């Protein structure tokens with residue numbers, strides 16, 4: 001057995017909620033499961049907040065309200 005197993009890591013887009021002064025943003029969530037299993041689930045984003053996964057939206061998102069931290073961390 002080799003340790004060089006390809007890591008099937010995919011990033012999906014997730015929408016956070018507007019929280020006080022913080023607007024709702026698109027974040028990236030790293031999924032290690034099949035995207036259909038995390039659809040609609042609240043997952044931890046790359047930047048450490050919680051957002052609801054929207055598998056219909058692929059990452060990176062072509063929107064303006066995107067979390068900059070997630071963009072940097074996923075690139």
Ligand SMILES: [Zn+2]
Pocket residue numbers: 026027028045046047048049067068069070
């Ligand atoms: Zn983020």
